[in-house]
Amino acid sequence: MASIAQPSSGLGQTVRKSLPAYGFLSPWLIGLFCLTAGPVLASLYLSFTNFDLIQTPRWVGTANYERIFTNDPKFIAAMKVTFTYVLLSVPFKLAFALMLAMALNRGIQGLSIYRAIFYLPSLLGASVAIAVLWRQVFAGDGLLNAVLKWAFGYQGPSWISNPDYALYTLVSLSIWQFGSPMIIFLAGLRQIPQDMYEAASLDGAGPMRQMFKITLPLLTPVIFFNGVIQTIEAFKAFTPAFIVSEGTGGPVDSTMFYTLYLYLEGFAYLRMGYASALAWVLVVIIAFFTAFSFLSAKYWVHYDD
Amino acid sequence: MARVDLKNVRKSYGTVPVIHGVDLTIEDGEFVVFVGPSGCGKSTLLRMIAGLEEINGGDILIEGERMNAVPPAKRGIAMVFQSYALYPHMSVRKNLSFGLETARAPKAEIEAKVAKAAEILRIEHLLDRKPKQLSGGQRQRVAIGRAIVREPRLFLFDEPLSNLDAELRVQMRVEIAKLHSDLGTSMVYVTHDQVEAMTLADKIVVLHGGVIEQVGSPLDLYNNPANIFVAGFIGSPRMNFFKGKAVAGKTLALEMAGTVIPVPLTPPAGLTDVVLGVRPEHISIGGTDGVLLGRATIDIVEQLGGQTIAYGRFADGQNVTIVCEGQKQIAHKQEVELRALPTLLHAFDGTEKRITA
Numbered sequence: 182m183a184s185i186a187q188p189s190s191g192l193g194q195t196v197r198k199s200l201p202a203y204g205f206l207s208p209w210l211i212g213l214f215c216l217t218a219g220p221v222l223a224s225l226y227l228s229f230t231n232f233d234l235i236q237t238p239r240w241v242g243t244a245n246y247e248r249i250f251t252n253d254p255k256f257i258a259a260m261k262v263t264f265t266y267v268l269l270s271v272p273f274k275l276a277f278a279l280m281l282a283m284a285l286n287r288g289i290q291g292l293s294i295y296r297a298i299f300y301l302p303s304l305l306g307a308s309v310a311i312a313v314l315w316r317q318v319f320a321g322d323g324l325l326n327a328v329l330k331w332a333f334g335y336q337g338p339s340w341i342s343n344p345d346y347a348l349y350t351l352v353s354l355s356i357w358q359f360g361s362p363m364i365i366f367l368a369g370l371r372q373i374p375q376d377m378y379e380a381a382s383l384d385g386a387g388p389m390r391q392m393f394k395i396t397l398p399l400l401t402p403v404i405f406f407n408g409v410i411q412t413i414e415a416f417k418a419f420t421p422a423f424i425v426s427e428g429t430g431g432p433v434d435s436t437m438f439y440t441l442y443l444y445l446e447g448f449a450y451l452r453m454g455y456a457s458a459l460a461w462v463l464v465v466i467i468a469f470f471t472a473f474s475f476l477s478a479k480y481w482v483h484y485d486d
Numbered sequence: 487m488a489r490v491d492l493k494n495v496r497k498s499y500g501t502v503p504v505i506h507g508v509d510l511t512i513e514d515g516e517f518v519v520f521v522g523p524s525g526c527g528k529s530t531l532l533r534m535i536a537g538l539e540e541i542n543g544g545d546i547l548i549e550g551e552r553m554n555a556v557p558p559a560k561r562g563i564a565m566v567f568q569s570y571a572l573y574p575h576m577s578v579r580k581n582l583s584f585g586l587e588t589a590r591a592p593k594a595e596i597e598a599k600v601a602k603a604a605e606i607l608r609i610e611h612l613l614d615r616k617p618k619q620l621s622g623g624q625r626q627r628v629a630i631g632r633a634i635v636r637e638p639r640l641f642l643f644d645e646p647l648s649n650l651d652a653e654l655r656v657q658m659r660v661e662i663a664k665l666h667s668d669l670g671t672s673m674v675y676v677t678h679d680q681v682e683a684m685t686l687a688d689k690i691v692v693l694h695g696g697v698i699e700q701v702g703s704p705l706d707l708y709n710n711p712a713n714i715f716v717a718g719f720i721g722s723p724r725m726n727f728f729k730g731k732a733v734a735g736k737t738l739a740l741e742m743a744g745t746v747i748p749v750p751l752t753p754p755a756g757l758t759d760v761v762l763g764v765r766p767e768h769i770s771i772g773g774t775d776g777v778l779l780g781r782a783t784i785d786i787v788e789q790l791g792g793q794t795i796a797y798g799r800f801a802d803g804q805n806v807t808i809v810c811e812g813q814k815q816i817a818h819k820q821e822v823e824l825r826a827l828p829t830l831l832h833a834f835d836g837t838e839k840r841i842t843a
Contacts, residue, residue: 374569376567376571379536379538379558379571380565380571380632381573381584382538382559383565383585385589386559394584399574399575483575485574
């Protein structure tokens, strides 16, 4: 009687079958564990220590966190600046991106060229070079003031040296990088079936009513996605503030972004433990915002399925 | 209710003409079906009546009023889309009331009209659901409901049943027919399904390549098709066409695979090539009634219970389809004698037009 062949060992066979897959994944896995997960966990440990990069970390318990929340006026200042930046740059950037996406979605000729041109700032925007350029444009004797003087005879202030304007200059730099959300909005707009608009026009809805009753509700999944991504990006913003303020967060801490403060604590003052604690507080803040976004989504995001 | 007149209506996409000067009248309360193969322009014509497509020439009149530049919402029409086009983020109730709310109708009036439409379509229990929570048939009802609440003078249907399964399609077809008889409103219905056209229409418009091939009642098109295209398009299974040579004489006769078939028509002058058209259900196997069409070998037999469909070939290789009532026993490769009543024969000339004299 023929015997039925039994699998030698279920688990062993599964592992053997998966080995080639893990082999191909190994560069990414090594990167994940050594360059991302390892440092992340190390920073969690360091946040409970005093560490100046030279001596061995010294365990201080929750002292770093206590200081953050009870005895650090700069933390409060950085939070104010960062929250102002997030609350201004994200809605304005999204609104601007959506507006342009809607304009591009009207079936204009040469769409791909315009799309590429509008996307360019996003490719360049986060770079050091553009931040340097931005500094030149918004300086007291910069391009913007030259144009203002030529066009209106108005001598503008130094937009980056004046604490009243410096942050808003950085907000405008952020809005200028609207390309990525614009492309995603454009893809989202193209997903809305044309017959939805035809049905709405038969129902007597004009362009504005179509936008508020059809386009925006049907675009909410994309608005939600862009909102979450851009909020996280805004909380993490660093390069523009670092370059424009020349690494000081000035004038008068007006561009002291949270990440810049974190960087100064870690790499300028060599308080790595404290910087790690600041980083983990930022993680919790971002996680809170993201969780809040997801919880609120069921009240305003319309998924088709 | 409304009378609709299309006068030399034309449409092009760029330099490509898609509707070549259509003239048509849709009478008050009439159910008109546009039928034709894909790309024949039937949906385009419907969308032109709706105002969703610009027209490049001619006039569209509803109740004598020129509509060319009137926006869709002001034409007094309602349209049911192939995809239903329900607003996915709104409840059924909101979908129904959206148009009325847009028109700023009083709340009580909106509620009354929505309730009435829901009652007509038996969707009262679905009013608070979202479209994604509905079956295909229910979505279709909501789409029709959205049209009803507008109380239009003209309903437009763009292949409304094509997304439904066969059983539901038959059911909805009956309901649309009932709706038409209840409301008495003019309706224009686009389909590529000739069975839908035959069962629903007061008047069928057969379109082909942006041109109207024939307009008439369903039975008129079935009995007196103007040309080979209409003859082939109306009727299922489609009409058999046999090529033959005209035989000289006072009465039309053609020779096909060695058999001379007399057709009770007067041959036009100079006729040489003739196409004989015979509907599958008009051909009988054996017997003595009618004229002999020839002997054919049967290749495939389909038993549908109520009918038997046989597919065969004449000696010259021309295919033939025969529909027999009941359950007919025909053996594979059996050679049979085929006959048809002469009055049921159609003949077409070299230009594919039907010989009527």
